[in-house]
Amino acid sequence: MSGEMIEQPDSASWDAQARLLGWTFVGLGITVRLVRYLLCFPLWGDECMLADNLLDANMQPQTYAALLEPMEHCQVAPLGYVWSVLTAVKLFGFNPWALRLVALAGGIGTLLLMRVAATRLLRPTAAMFATGLCACAYYPIRHAVELKPYATDMFFSAALVTLAILWFSDARRTRWLWALVAVAPVAIVSSFPALFVAGGVGLGLFVAARGLRFRGLWLPLLAYGCSLVASFALVFFVSNSAQSARSGEQMRGFWESSFPP
Numbered sequence: 192m193s194g195e196m197i198e199q200p201d202s203a204s205w206d207a208q209a210r211l212l213g214w215t216f217v218g219l220g221i222t223v224r225l226v227r228y229l230l231c232f233p234l235w236g237d238e239c240m241l242a243d244n245l246l247d248a249n250m251q252p253q254t255y256a257a258l259l260e261p262m263e264h265c266q267v268a269p270l271g272y273v274w275s276v277l278t279a280v281k282l283f284g285f286n287p288w289a290l291r292l293v294a295l296a297g298g299i300g301t302l303l304l305m306r307v308a309a310t311r312l313l314r315p316t317a318a319m320f321a322t323g324l325c326a327c328a329y330y331p332i333r334h335a336v337e338l339k340p341y342a343t344d345m346f347f348s349a350a351l352v353t354l355a356i357l358w359f360s361d362a363r364r365t366r367w368l369w370a371l372v373a374v375a376p377v378a379i380v381s382s383f384p385a386l387f388v389a390g391g392v393g394l395g396l397f398v399a400a401r402g403l404r405f406r407g408l409w410l411p412l413l414a415y416g417c418s419l420v421a422s423f424a425l426v427f428f429v430s431n432s433a434q435s436a437r438s439g440e441q442m443r444g445f446w447e448s449s450f451p452p
Contacts, residue, residue, distance in 0.1 A: 209315035213306060213322045220302045220326025228295050228336045231287050238338040240264035242290055245277055252280050259430055261437030265445075270430040271381030272340040290338045297346035298335020302326060304349040311356050340382065347378035348388040355392045362403055368396070368411035375415060376422035383431075389419055 234242060244262045247253050258273050275293045283289035305325040309318035325331060334341040354374060358367035371392070378385035393415060400408040 206315040209319040213319040216323040216326040217302055217306050221299055223332055224295060224298050224335045227332060228291060234287060234338065241266050241268060241338055245280055246285065252277060252285065261433045265438045265441045267434045267438055268340050269381050269383055270426060271377065272343055291336050294335055294337055294342040297343035298331060301346045301349045304353045308353045308356050311360055344382045344384050347382040347385040350374055351378055351388050351392050355396060359399065363405055365407060365411050368415065372411055372414045372418050375418050379422040380426050386423055393419065
């Protein structure tokens with residue numbers, strides 16, 4: 192070396208590259224999910240048992256009302272999810288691509304929401320790695336092309352958290368809170384674990400609103416809380432309680448050795 196200092200890339204240049212790489216990971220993640228979807232792997236056991244509930248005795252697509260009843264084969268799934276899958280089946284026929292279309296949409300949507308949330312919360316480099324993990328991790332890819340509600344569970348959780356993050360970035364504007372009021376009931380109807388995420392988001396919003404002392408926040412927060420309670424009660428009494436009565440004992444017996452008491 193002749194004494195010359197090695198030129199280091201400036202921070203702004205690297206941040207721009209990290210942002211570009213982050214969106215590259217999004218493109219890669221979408222491509223991988225689409226390729227796996229188009230490969231059309233055979234339906235595995237749980238997928239087959241859930242799919243059977245979408246057909247009637249004459250091997251025709253079920254009615255929406257029929258899916259209010261408890262499912263056969265010890266299957267449980269959120270009402271909004273199975274109605275969405277049934278809609279895809281009615282539109283495109285009873286085949287693996289139609290059965291897995293809702294999960295694919297949820298998997299791709301999650302990846303886009305992850306990118307939005309990461310860029311709001313993290314520096315460009317950290318946001319790039321967070322996006323890359325979501326894009327390339329095995330289970331988000333696998334469940335994005337399976338006839339189970341796990342991909343949509345992740346999507347609705349990501350949607351609730353992302354909307355909360357968007358509000359925190361501009362806390363005196365209530366449009367994101369009203370968006371949460373609208374999205375939360377759909378999430379709870381379509382995803383079992385979304386209720387826990389929605390409750391955690393609500394607790395965080397309440398604590399933040401107390402610190403801001405901005406009166407305009409309390410109306411949407413009250414509406415949000417009411418929407419959670421009302422949508423949970425509706426789903427529980429219309430659908431979930433019957434599913435639990437039919438399959439709860441078998442599910443508890445199946446899983447009792449897999450979780451802490």
